[in-house]
Amino acid sequence: MSDLPDPARRAGAVKNAIGLRRLLLVIDDAWELDAARLLRCGGPHCCHLLTTRNQELARAFAGPTHTLAVPTLAAGPAFDLLCALAPEACAADPPQAQRLAAAVGGLPLALELVGGYLAAPERTYFADLRHEALTAVSDPAGRLALACQRLGSDGAPVTLEQTLALSLADLPAPAVDAFHALGAFAAKPAAFDRPAAEAVSGADGRVLALLISRNLVERVGDEEVGREGDGEGLALHQVLADFARTRTLPEAIARHRQHYLALVNEDRGDWQRIEAVYPQLLHAWQRQTELAPDDETLVTLADALNRYHLLRGLRRDELQWLEQALRVVQHKQDQRETARLLNNIGAVYDDLGEKEQALAYYEQALPLQRQVGHRWGEATTRYNMAMVHMALGNLDAAVAELEQVVAIDEAVGHPDLESDRA
Structure with missing residues (x-):
């Protein structure tokens, strides 16, 4: 066989050797259609089984009705x-x-x-x-x-x-760039929709379809991305996501974060819509903490998701986001923001029933509120402290704080003055 320099003649020699025997010929891990067709050299009583990651190649080799997608293991x-x-x-x-x-x-x-x-x-x-x-x-x-x-x-x-890079070998440059940009997304079981993919990668539907045909991107059910009936749910396999991220540019990561942050800001109270994309938001937050832990974007994310965390009872998640945001503003020595976030963290601990911990954060926030002259913020923190003291049975301390709240309300003309007096 090695004496035959021409691949077509080698295929013919194999076919002649097989003759009328009944054989199953497995063409494993095919990447080129011409090579696969040359290896389709069995006789009339043979069957051919081809495996490939390229859906286009599989369809060209066997026809659309004779191709089967093999799922990964559960x-x-x-x-x-x-x-x-x-x-x-x-x-x-x-x-x-x-x-x-x-x-x-x-x-x-x-x-x-x-x-x-x-x-x-x-x-x-x-x-x-x-x-x-x-x-x-x-x-x-x-x-x-x-x-x-x-x-x-x-x-x-x-x-x-x-091995994974073989899937990219003959793709046009825009498709390769789009694949690596999609590494900004969270991997399965998280999903994303076509508009998100286009916004983050800069690719159009044709490029995304090409990536799907190479099994570099998966199609998933509409319910997994919180959409109804458009059939445009997409996902990245975990290993392919790891591979894509080896060359994901910071600009793609920023576009991913901005896309989902904009979605949240359209209506922060629409918890159902936010919940459908929360895995992507959580991924964006985690990537930001890894790549730029002192960036103010982490404060923006924490503030944007505050209401969602409250509505869904994700107070432990909220604590993580707020504590990271607190580290950012402390690093920047922003006293006003530090006081605000200390107060907000105290409020979360308060809701969790951890009153002593809540009081500790309020007591850190109070002198900063006074230092920066934020009287409304001081009134809010003192009111929160009064409620904690009351819950702990420290009635004298609660009354003292409420008296301070009323005095501040009178001085600044706070709209809650009458209710605080009551």
Whole structure:
């Protein structure tokens, strides 16, 4: 066979050798249509099974009615496969192993690479080495760097990142740029709609359709993005999101944040609409805390989501957002904003029933309110302190604070004067 230099003649020789035998010929991991067609060299009694990530190639090879999308593994089977591949590591820390299986989204190739890494003898003999190995592959960069032998790679190991890059190899530059820009989105199970994808990536529907055809972007149900009947729900597989983020530009991350922040600001009380995109907002907040923890954008996000957190009872989430915002304004030495956020954090602890903690934050806010001369803010904080003292049974302290509130209301002409007197 090697004496035949022409691929077509080699295919003919294989077909002649097969003759009338009944065989199933598997053409695995195809990336080029011409090569796949050359390998379709069975006789009249043969069947051909082709696997590929390229939907366009699959349809051209077999026709639309003979193509089948194979789903990734569900959580249970994915964890079972990882346990079968690396039993010692999974037994060392089952919860972390489960999180790892979820992090790769049930992708068999990724599970195989991770399992092979964890099962290496030098990582299984001692408990501390097993834990170190689990930690190493919990990092997306570590997973993308895992390598294996691949057919056609001339014996050189090929990393997971290099394998995924094959899906981008012959795409036009705008499609490649759009894919990496989509790395700004939260991965599955979060989803996003077409307008969001276009706003963040700058791509049009044709480019997005091309990415879908390469299985780089998935279509999901309308209900997963809070829309009805438009069929434009999209999602990124976890491993593909990790790959996309290796080249996601800061501008795309900013556009993602701005898109969802604008949606919230259209109506901060529309909790149902916000809830549908909250995974993306949470992702935007997390990315901002990682990339620019002292940026005032974190204050803007906390303020924008304040009402949603209140309406949905997500007070612990709100505490995290407010405490991060507090660190931002303290870093900038903004006393007025520091006082406001201390008061707001106190109010959250108050609602959670943690009265002593609430009082501690109010007591930090009060001198700052007085220092910057924010009398209305001082009145609000003193009123909040009075309510906490009352709840704790400190009636004398509560009355003293309320008297101060009335005095401030009289001095500044506060609209709540009469109710505070009552």
